Amino acid sequence: DLMKNEEDPRIKEIYKKIDSSQDSYERIELCSQINILDPKNFLVDTVKAAEYSNLNENEKAEESFKTAIKKSDRNHYFPSYHYGLFLCSQKTRRVDGVKELFHAEKLFTTVISKLKSLSDEELTEKKSTQIIRNIKHMNKLSYALGCYLFSMGVVKGGLAYLERTFSIDPDSNFDKRPLNDARKAIKMCIDGIQECNFELTKDENNVGVLFSKSNFLKKLEEYHEA
Secondary structure, three states: OHHHHOOOHHHHHHHHHHHHOOOHHHHHHHHHHHHHHOOOOHHHHHHHHHHHHHOOOHHHHHHHHHHHHHHOOOOOHHHHHHHHHHHHOOHHHHHHHHHHHHHHHHHHHHHHHHHHOOOOOOOOHHHHHHHHHHHHHHHHHHHHHHHHHHHOOOHHHHHHHHHHHHHHOOOOOOOOHHHHHHHHHHHHHHHHHHHHHHHHHHOOOOHHHHHHHHHHHHHOOOOOOO
């Protein structure tokens, strides 16, 4: 996509080298060359950050991601999406990662809405391809959010994103185990609440049962009742 939209032949040539290279260090060096030719190019900073992440050089990856986000004025989903995935891959930073993915989702939605609002005359083949591509990217984002929310114990929210993923593309290659696990967890929470309610009819002050019920409600995002 970057190659197709690039007008500078020098940068286009470097993109080709990045695309054909399998060496992360070489790709980082090539990205740095583009940084010199086009200092405002935040997409290439994101690519560089991803390569640092592949090398487990997380501090450099973080720096490149933040540079990309700053250059984009937080108005493009690409840096936020990949930075969110980077943060989520570190268990201790998963909450911040999910927040970043939510921001990317908001930007994705705006882009897709603008493309879909085009008139028939404006809807060229290129724009139609963009819509399809963005929907596929959005689906990947929904799947990531579903898996990470579920892993954090937000069962209902995780299930909603996972169900959205498979309703958009039922034949996708995504692993369906998280979807099935989330559905089982929802059923377990509902059954658990029913059992707790039955026990509370015998003793409404049973602390252990009240505590169990609150945990089931929390997973279903019934925070007030929890």
